[in-house]
Amino acid sequence: MHAEQVRALLLRRSEVVIADVREEAVHARGHPLWAASFPLSRLELDAWRRIPRCDTPIVVYGDADSPASRAIGVLRRLGYTRVHELEGGLDGWIASGGEIFQDVNVPSKAFGELVESVAGTPSLPPQRVRELIDAGTPPVIVDARTFDEYATTSIPTATSVPGAELVLRVRELAPDPATPIVVNCAGRTRSIIGAQSLINAGLPNPVAALRDGTIGWTLAGQRLDHGATRTAPPAVTPEHHARAVAGARAVAERAGVAFIGARDLPGLREPGRTTYVFDVRSAAEYASGHLDGARHAPGGQLVQETDHYAPVRGARIVVVDDDGVRAAMTGSWLAQMGWETYAISPAAPDDLVWKGEEPPLHPEPPRMDTVDAATLRTWLDSRSAVVIDVGPSRAYAAGHVPGAWYAARALLPAALGAIGDAERYVVTSPTGVLARFAAADLRRLTSVPVFALDGGTGAWEGLETDSVRYAVAPNDRYRRPYEGTDNPREAMEAYLEWEYGLVKQLERDATHNFRVLRAIP
Numbered sequence: 001m002h003a004e005q006v007r008a009l010l011l012r013r014s015e016v017v018i019a020d021v022r023e024e025a026v027h028a029r030g031h032p033l034w035a036a037s038f039p040l041s042r043l044e045l046d047a048w049r050r051i052p053r054c055d056t057p058i059v060v061y062g063d064a065d066s067p068a069s070r071a072i073g074v075l076r077r078l079g080y081t082r083v084h085e086l087e088g089g090l091d092g093w094i095a096s097g098g099e100i101f102q103d104v105n106v107p108s109k110a111f112g113e114l115v116e117s118v119a120g121t122p123s124l125p126p127q128r129v130r131e132l133i134d135a136g137t138p139p140v141i142v143d144a145r146t147f148d149e150y151a152t153t154s155i156p157t158a159t160s161v162p163g164a165e166l167v168l169r170v171r172e173l174a175p176d177p178a179t180p181i182v183v184n185c186a187g188r189t190r191s192i193i194g195a196q197s198l199i200n201a202g203l204p205n206p207v208a209a210l211r212d213g214t215i216g217w218t219l220a221g222q223r224l225d226h227g228a229t230r231t232a233p234p235a236v237t238p239e240h241h242a243r244a245v246a247g248a249r250a251v252a253e254r255a256g257v258a259f260i261g262a263r264d265l266p267g268l269r270e271p272g273r274t275t276y277v278f279d280v281r282s283a284a285e286y287a288s289g290h291l292d293g294a295r296h297a298p299g300g301q302l303v304q305e306t307d308h309y310a311p312v313r314g315a316r317i318v319v320v321d322d323d324g325v326r327a328a329m330t331g332s333w334l335a336q337m338g339w340e341t342y343a344i345s346p347a348a349p350d351d352l353v354w355k356g357e358e359p360p361l362h363p364e365p366p367r368m369d370t371v372d373a374a375t376l377r378t379w380l381d382s383r384s385a386v387v388i389d390v391g392p393s394r395a396y397a398a399g400h401v402p403g404a405w406y407a408a409r410a411l412l413p414a415a416l417g418a419i420g421d422a423e424r425y426v427v428t429s430p431t432g433v434l435a436r437f438a439a440a441d442l443r444r445l446t447s448v449p450v451f452a453l454d455g456g457t458g459a460w461e462g463l464e465t466d467s468v469r470y471a472v473a474p475n476d477r478y479r480r481p482y483e484g485t486d487n488p489r490e491a492m493e494a495y496l497e498w499e500y501g502l503v504k505q506l507e508r509d510a511t512h513n514f515r516v517l518r519a520i521p
Contacts, residue, residue, distance in 0.1 A: 001084040002092070003088075003095075013313075013314050015273070015314035017036060017311050018059050018061075018313075019061075019071065020038060021043065021062040021066045021070075021071040022040075022063050023041065023408060023410070023475040024475075024477050028103055029102060032093055033511060033512065036311035038311070039408075040074070041390070041409035041434075043074050044363055050311050051311065055272070056082065058084065060072055060075070061089040062089070063090075066410045103478075107512070108337075109188075110502040110503070111333075112192045112193055113503050114503055114516055115193065115516050119196055119518060121195050123191075124182060124208045124210060125216070127220055130222055133156060139179065140170070140181045141159065141181075141182045142160075142181065142183050143183075143184055144162060144163040144191065144194035144300055145186060145300075146162055151229065153225070158184060158230070160228070160230060162301075163298075163299060163301070164300045164302075165232065165300070166194050166197055166198055167197055167247060167326075168244050170232070171240040172232055172237070172240060175240075178206075180206040182207075182210050183195040186213045186215060187481075187499060188209075191213050193304075194209070195209040200332065200519075214482065215492045218492065248329045251328075252328040255331070255333075256335045257341045260343070260344060265344070268318065273316060274312045274316065275315065277293055278295055278297040278302055278309065279295070280299035280302060280326050281298075281323075283296060286358075287357050288355065289353055289355055290355075292353075299321075299327070299330035302319070303337075306337065317342070321344075321347065322346045323346055324346040328345045331343040337513075338514055360433075362433070365433055365440075366440040368436050368443075368452045371426055371453060373453070379424070385425070386426070387404035387405065388415065389405065389429065390407060390428070390434055390435060391429035391430045391457060392476060393408075400463055401453070402462075405418075406471060406474060407470075407472050408472060409434065409437065409438040409441065412438065418471040418472065422448055424451060425450050427442060432458075432459070435452045481495035
């Protein structure tokens with residue numbers, strides 16, 4: 001399929017997946033706006049969950065390490081019937097005049113920049129926020145990231161209130177309408193979306209985003225906290241809840257969200273259309289009871305990582321809560337991003353009867369010879385086996401079977417050259433599922449006996465952390481410039497500069513179909 005045909009589908013809002021099957025770090029170096037990262041290394045584990053309809057048009061491109069032809073073969077074996085290779089690959093897209101975007105979750109980040117540009121979202125520089133804190137009359141600072149991100153690094157005095165929770169819970173932290181509220185994230189997107197959510201929902205307080213988030217705070221030479229645990233009160237007063245519902249409903253309707261009941265859902269699941277159903281509450285709430293067929297996606301992260309959760313551009317999205325606020329607010333942003341959006345907000349308790357975590361959805365792994373951990377220990381003691389870990393590189397670095405090599409599954413041919421000969425190979429991954437797919441690949445590459453570790457790395461006691469062996473350079477995950485506590489200043493500055501340029505890139509690309517609500521005077 002030629003790039004112009006793909007652009008035509010995007011502009012018509014027809015369903016299409018642009019699947020970049022390279023590793024994520026390679027994907028982050030440059031890709032079309034709506035390309036979703038589908039690494040070939042784990043394609044069988046991701047495809048059915050992320051592309052639920054097997055007759056969805058899928059356009060694939062890769063590179064020499066992750067060829068599109070191999071990915072197309074995998075997708076066809078999984079039952080997908082309308083799989084195409086992007087003519088000329090990424091080079092073909094560029095040659096046709098297509099815009100190339102760096103980083104990950106780019107549609108959401110570019111949308112956030114457009115929101116600030118159109119809606120005029122207020123922001124405060126880090127120095128001013130620091131002055132307010134030091135003056136003894138600090139604003140209420142709310143961190144719109146996930147709790148884990150907040151706990152790693154946070155603004156002093158900040159409270160963790162993930163994005164979709166803001167409108168529901170912020171009045172408990174700032175009941176006085178005169179109290180200023182500052183919303184922060186690591187960079188810009190969730191700060192902007194969070195602050196504008198409060199403004200759009202009619203919160204009377206003065207609201208601003210922390211300009212450039214924890215990155216800006218750090219670049220200003222100010223100290224971040226580590227290990228903070230502050231969270232919003234779990235209970236919401238009836239008066240505050242009623243105001244939150246009214247504000248969320250009003251902005252959602254203004255954005256074009258259609259409110260439905262659970263009984264209406266089967267009518268949206270028609271042949272020929274993809275319908276995603278996301279429960280936007282917390283993981284604990286989802287596990288305690290959710291709609292049949294609903295996946296879990298915390299509302300703030302769904303807006304932040306829409307390309308991950310919903311890679312079928314042109315699909316319908318249904319968001320669900322039990323409070324009348326979180327799904328409405330999440331839906332208001334998805335609708336502005338050009339999605340056909342519905343909200344079940346609130347769902348009736350009788351509809352939320354399916355319990356437990358979201359089950360994995362993937363084909364049965366290939367049948368392979370397996371070895372248990374005890375036997376593998378004897379093989380390692382006699383140096384008669386080499387272990388290859390095909391799990392995430394971060395998991396490998398955190399702990400692996402002693403002496404194990406790391407290798408991305410798609411790069412096993414190259415990895416064998418670095419690892420060398422062995423009497424037998426044992427393949428492992430965190431749970432052992434990906435290892436069985438990789439072991440089947442490896443068996444086709446060598447005449448040496450190949451085994452999968454029964455139960456995966458999780459079955460091994462006494463993991464090694466102080467020695468790593470990379471058979472290939474780890475590029476399975478792009479490290480965000482705002483992650484962790486040891487980010488180079490140059491990387492943070494470059495990231496902010498990139499975000500500031502996204503609106504111009506959107507104008508050149510012209511496939512986004514974003515429609516940002518202007519502030520009500």
